[in-house]
């Protein structure tokens with residue numbers, strides 16, 4: 001393998017830059033040239049690229065966002081776009097491509113591989129919703145960013161004896177909400193994977209906390225459950241508490257990656273290049289517990305991921321549900 005490409009796609013995640021750096025530096029170490037494809041699949045469709053050398057990725061590990069930009073490409077969804085993407089790979093002489101992103105990114109990689117391009121995927125999303133991997137690049141940083149804001153909210157909620165209702169990202173998954181909820185000692189946590197009994201899961205925990213002496217409350221709502229504004233309205237109706245809503249939004253996607261994300265991204269980047277250099281294709285690099293493994297992309301996409309049961313049980317125990 002003489003030359004490969006690397007790109008980031010879908011929602012960005014802290015640590016994507018560290019993964020890019022690792023792909024570039026590992027490639028150079030193995031005598032492989034590395035080309036950065038910009039703006040996700042759009043870059044492959046439109047031939048938007050940048051050759052990357054040792055220096056061009058210097059100091060990148062600590063930077064949030066992605067130096068290659070990211071996009072959710074409409075053009076690549078159609079047959080014509082996919083043909084153009086493959087033509088770009090041929091023109092540039094890319095013998096392999098590393099795509100960093102979520103399930104949508106992996107489905108795109110499958111299309112490339114069906115047309116003869118060797119591909120490896122790396123899981124990068126703050127949602128941690130990729131079934132084949134217990135961990136995705138960006139999750140830890142997003143948890144810590146959300147936690148930092150929630151700790152600050154607590155101060156003012158305590159002063160005013162209010163109920164804070166915080167909406168966290170996660171798309172259809174509640175992993176981020178659950179982890180953040182456990183970490184901040186939330187009064188209750190609502191996740192889309194479980195049905196919400198408002199009286200039992202929200203009102204009662206608030207009451208119990210009040211009976212225990214607490215005069216401020218922290219309710220964490222995963223965006224997949226619905227609007228935090230609706231939850232806050234219902235809480236006020238049921239309890240007369242003064243509620244305030246905070247939608248954390250895209251702040252959760254930014255910031256310098258934590259050590260965990262830098263290390264995971266660096267390791268995964270190394271593995272991706274190693275697989276391509278060994279002539280492998282159609283693989284996705286994953287974490288299972290403490291071990292890094294790789295799966296066939298088709299198999300990986302068939303897997304299902306539930307909520308971490310242990311964490312959910314602990315959260316329920318501590319919130320007294």
Ligand code: F6P
Pocket residue numbers: 011125126127169170171223253
């Ligand atoms: O997948 C990452 C994510 O941040 C989700 O948590 C969220 O639902 C979505 O992307 C937001 O997408 P956009 O950046 O397009 O608004």
